[in-house]
Amino acid sequence: MPVGNRSERERETMRQNLFAVAENRPLGAGLFRMELEGDTRDIRADGSFIDIAVPGKYLRRPISVYQVRPGRVTIVYKTAGDGTARMSEWKPGTVANVLTGLGRGYDAGRSGNRPLIAGGGYGAASLYGLTRTLALSGRNPSVILGFDNRDEAVFLMDYIALMEFGATVRIATRDGSAGARGLVTDLLGTQDPEKYTFLYACGPLPMLRALGEKTAVLPGQFSLEARMGCGFGACMGCSIPTTRGAARVCKEGPVFDKGEILWTQE
Secondary structure, eight states: OOGGGOOHHHHHHOEEEEEEEEEEEEEETTEEEEEEESOOTTOOSTTOEEEEOOTTOSSOEEEEEEEEETTEEEEEEEOOSHHHHHHTTOOTTOEEEEEEEESBOOOGGGOTTSEEEEEEGGGHHHHHHHHHHHHHTTOOOEEEEEESSGGGOTTHHHHHHGGGGTOEEEEEETTSSSSEESOGGGGSOTTGGGGOSEEEEESOHHHHHHHHHHTTTSOEEEEOOOOOSSSSSSSOTTEEEETTEEEETTTTOBEEEGGGBOGGGO
């Protein structure tokens, strides 16, 4: 959809707000968990993201929403450059300029009663809020997570806590240091896709492509990771090819129906 055709309603969903840092602590493996307090009314869907301004940096940092509650949003971010390294130094009370109301999140209403959640590496952060929503609504999500090693599995205890509400959790690591040895796709048997009603996934493109091939019979949604410029659809820098034409990960995504993704961008 051309930027110039964006409706007034679409523009109004994006808001610039000031949030105060309530907590900012390291989790390990270069990951940090930040709690922000402010106006969360425009953060409506699990899997959407916020765009954070870092003083001295021209571009904002897009970060997936880990969990949202009224007046408080949790993010988990990785220190991948100077901007996020500066964020890791923010103390409680620091005021951050944040764009909210960004991105298309997961549609929890399509899950059915046996949803499968598949996360790879840092992509697992995007899926926690959705998993919590599904577990608390009694839909018994089955979760499979893949990491390089046990040190990267910093989200695991949050997921395991959801087992109290009907979730099941399995993990794989490349080096075998936690769970099964192998990839997240190795946790799926040949007949497993037929056991589930819907698939939600986030992780590296090769992982998503392999999941798509292994679960061809299963409807689902994939959240894509992409470098973003503006974060709200103006620059077109994060566009990918889909069955309905070029689509912006920041605007038409980051969550897409798995059947509409064309894998030529891998």
